[in-house]
Amino acid sequence: MISILLNIVITAAQVVGGLISGSLSLLSDALHNFSDVLSLIISFIANKLSSKEASVSKTFGYKRAEIIAAFINAASLIVIAVLLIKEAVHRFLNPQTIDSTLVIWLAVLAIIGNGFSVLLMKADSKTNMNMRSAYLHLFTDMLASVAVLIGGLLMKYYQLYWVDSVLTAGIAIYLIVVGYDLLKSSFNVLMLFTPHDIVIKDIVETVCKIKEVKNIHHIHIWQLNELEVHLEAHVEFYENISLSEFDEVLTKIEKVANDEFNINHINIQPEFNRKDPKDIIVQD
Structure with a gap:
């Protein structure tokens, strides 16, 4: 819940800052943060459902809820990444001047907020696929914010505005990599496949x-x-x-x-x- 509230604040700040500064990488980070809010809400609900007791009509209870949440979160990561790449290519071909100072400060805000959320979830992410999906959303967003900060510094001191588009594409590709791995793992469980470590x-x-x-x-x-x-x-x-x-x-x-x-x-x-x-x- 703390992570959800933090990401709502970060998302709102980055949307406003991205529109004012004209930074696509900041807006892409805001979009990713918004997906974090949704994924964290899904994970939170799934976590609560999974603890409900079984009944005569639900003999397994809601134990699969967290796997479904992980699958949805992973799929959303990939969809968002594809949209970011498309927009990054368009912006790279049509570069725009960006208010880099605003980008830098909002990137720092996002790094602090997401970094704290990552620390909160790190322990549980090692043993729970649902928590790992939420953790990955937050961890990749923290990395994305670091990339945005570096881009903001390059734009401020070297006027390399094309860096904004390149960083956006890099963030998106990383999202696809981590999202696909989690998507495959959760899909295997949902399809009742034999666990990969069992022969x-x-x-x-x-x-x-x-x-x-x-x-x-x-x-x-x-x-x-x-x-x-x-x-x-x-x-x-x-x-x-x-x-x-x-x-x-x-x-x-x-x-x-x-x-x-x-x-x-x-x-x-x-x-x-x-x-x-x-x-x-x-x-x-």
Whole structure:
């Protein structure tokens, strides 16, 4: 909430300053700051929703809310970046005189405000995709403000007004790079793709080392969010074991899955001489 309020103030100041000074890089930074406000609001709401309890109509609760927020924020970064590049090219071909003093002071204001917000979110950004999306918005905006400050100094002392357009394009390209990485990560989670650090072949080999297990097949692995990785599979046994014996084997599977693959939710269907496809991956 502190970051949201700070960015509203910074955005308003940069819009007014950009219009008065004629600086495109300052306006682009203001646009990026405005996207920060929206992304922070989305992240804030998603964070609150994710803590709501599950119910009979929402058995997973709202745990995916933060992943959706990360996806929206990443997509917005890329869209904004493309618009900035388009405008930067136009301004580069048609350079304008800019009030560099105003640009410099507003860039300093943005650096201080965004720098404080970045420090507030740094710790949580390491463990939460939603917080990382908000952190990236703020961190890239702080870097953008540094670039605007450098551009303002070059314009003030060397009258290099084309620098404004070049800096805008550079900021936009950086936004695309960081935005794409986050977009891909959140998209993979939403599409129920297997986490990139889990090799299904290794899971099969590990589980099959348990002496009672004949094979493991029909496997699905997905992330619900950044804290929960789920595995469901069919496990065929050599013998027609009892439920109590199955529970013992299940405990072993849960242990290796958690210890070696960081999978913390297991759902196993036990089988004995069942006539079903034994492929590791079966299309439902």
